Amino acid sequence: MPSLNITLVSGPPGAGKTTWIRQQVNSAAETAVYLNLGSGNTPIDSTYLATEVAGLTVLPVEQLTDFLAQPLVGSAVYVELGFHIDLTSLILPDQMADCQRVTVLPPATRQTEWRNWADLVVTGVKTGMALSQPHLWRSVLSGQVLDLASLNTFWYELTHGAYGTVQRAKGIFDVADGRSLYFDFVAGLAETTYLELNLPLWCNGRPDRFSGIEVVGEALDQEAIAETIKACCLEDHVIAYYQQQIKDSLEPGDEVA
Amino acid sequence: MKIAVMSCIHGNYEALNAVLSDIDDHNVDKIYCLGDLVGYGPHPNAVVEMIRALDIPTCQGCWDEDIVEGLNACECSYPSVLAEKRGKLAHEWTNQVIYPEVRQYLAQLPLSLRDDNLCFVHGSPHNQHEYLLPEVDAFVAMERVLTTGADILFCGHTHVPYVRSLDASQMQIRVKLADKSEQETSFSAPLKRIVNAGSVGEPRHGRPNATYVIYDANTDQITLREVEYDYEKTCAAIIEKGLPPIFAWRLARGMEFAERADDPTHVCER
Ligand SMILES: [Zn+2]
Numbered sequence A: 001m002p003s004l005n006i007t008l009v010s011g012p013p014g015a016g017k018t019t020w021i022r023q024q025v026n027s028a029a030e031t032a033v034y035l036n037l038g039s040g041n042t043p044i045d046s047t048y049l050a051t052e053v054a055g056l057t058v059l060p061v062e063q064l065t066d067f068l069a070q071p072l073v074g075s076a077v078y079v080e081l082g083f084h085i086d087l088t089s090l091i092l093p094d095q096m097a098d099c100q101r102v103t104v105l106p107p108a109t110r111q112t113e114w115r116n117w118a119d120l121v122v123t124g125v126k127t128g129m130a131l132s133q134p135h136l137w138r139s140v141l142s143g144q145v146l147d148l149a150s151l152n153t154f155w156y157e158l159t160h161g162a163y164g165t166v167q168r169a170k171g172i173f174d175v176a177d178g179r180s181l182y183f184d185f186v187a188g189l190a191e192t193t194y195l196e197l198n199l200p201l202w203c204n205g206r207p208d209r210f211s212g213i214e215v216v217g218e219a220l221d222q223e224a225i226a227e228t229i230k231a232c233c234l235e236d237h238v239i240a241y242y243q244q245q246i247k248d249s250l251e252p253g254d255e256v257a
Numbered sequence B: 001m002k003i004a005v006m007s008c009i010h011g012n013y014e015a016l017n018a019v020l021s022d023i024d025d026h027n028v029d030k031i032y033c034l035g036d037l038v039g040y041g042p043h044p045n046a047v048v049e050m051i052r053a054l055d056i057p058t059c060q061g062c063w064d065e066d067i068v069e070g071l072n073a074c075e076c077s078y079p080s081v082l083a084e085k086r087g088k089l090a091h092e093w094t095n096q097v098i099y100p101e102v103r104q105y106l107a108q109l110p111l112s113l114r115d116d117n118l119c120f121v122h123g124s125p126h127n128q129h130e131y132l133l134p135e136v137d138a139f140v141a142m143e144r145v146l147t148t149g150a151d152i153l154f155c156g157h158t159h160v161p162y163v164r165s166l167d168a169s170q171m172q173i174r175v176k177l178a179d180k181s182e183q184e185t186s187f188s189a190p191l192k193r194i195v196n197a198g199s200v201g202e203p204r205h206g207r208p209n210a211t212y213v214i215y216d217a218n219t220d221q222i223t224l225r226e227v228e229y230d231y232e233k234t235c236a237a238i239i240e241k242g243l244p245p246i247f248a249w250r251l252a253r254g255m256e257f258a259e260r261a262d263d264p265t266h267v268c269e270r
């Protein structure tokens, strides 16, 4: 059996797991495979990395078994573990037993559970809060198109505590002008604007690609979050109106879907 | 003569009370109100009853009109679909709780008021829904004042208080756009001013405090007042009355109830 170069990456929310993986892949010559365990049906990091990192193949969990049977020899495999995955009870396939364990932690934190588990501790970013009982809320939004002005208002409210204490929030949203946008918030870090994902402008009906949101925090008013997102979503006839505008203003070479 | 001018109370009874007692401390001769008595806030009836009890001359605001006429604001006056949905929720709630006599009172409010060389409107002399933001083009601003024939135009609606002086040089450029008769008056017109009274009940200056203005005609002095009040009482009432809790969160941060309206160029063409 060919030996695989596998790295498991763990750490608390917002510490910089995905960023660290991205740096490794960018600085290495070989191609890389990325697998995210624990993201369920909201593959935000996978979608982000797949569009933003050249030479990276994102592997859906469902394809792991097939992949291990016939791995891409010579490529590095990064497995990102969600913060909510219990490391002590995690059982991985035999082929993955011989791997490197990396944990990305904010500076000057004990986080003994992760330290004990890891072969290598990487100092990540200093986050503004460490919740003892972080709660995870997620929603798939695929097919929804949001009004950007509304989304900006919602994102401001969400990340400033209007719906509970938020430690980490990230999302991928399709907006009215056809773009797919990546939003990323970590409490205590400088606020950033969204990133436009390198995907074609969607201008034919409801987008048939992933979008969704993930929020980690405390005392989250999930119902209000869901309701507000719903209020940001556009109706079919409005989507059609904007998509016609996109089509009318296309320049040669614009990528559309 | 000394007057106090306030606007945009938006059903915030606590803020109104605080402003009225601040006005009391300043020995004014008369109070004017520029409308938006209702909308978003939890006490629309109490606010109207107070204004009526004190016999405060009031012009009709955009929200007052919408409560009478049915939701009539053009869609483009909302900056986003989220703001529009929140605005509609507030409208429906207000529409349900408002007393018939309050509605009647709002229906008969005039669009503008005059007092000697002063004119009072809600949004602009053209329309209750038009925003006269401080950065509005100087020609447009001057045109709005000139149509009233007044020297000082008091307005509200933007929820941000300001004083803007328009001088003769701007006027001279302005007359090229006007017809002959206006040309004459324009040249001889003295300095004109636009005074925005801000908002008593729904500030958007980043603090929850109420704002209004005092104008002293003897000294020709305009003072912008910012008044602290127990906004947490209003926030509690918002939640207790079943209005969206996000209104309370935003009010406490001086961010308006739903979302700021910020298209300075938009003129509703209804
Ligand atoms: Zn108002």
Ligand SMILES: [Zn+2]
Pocket (backbone or CB within 6 Å): B036, B061, B062, B063, B122, B128, B157, B158
């Ligand atoms: Zn108004």
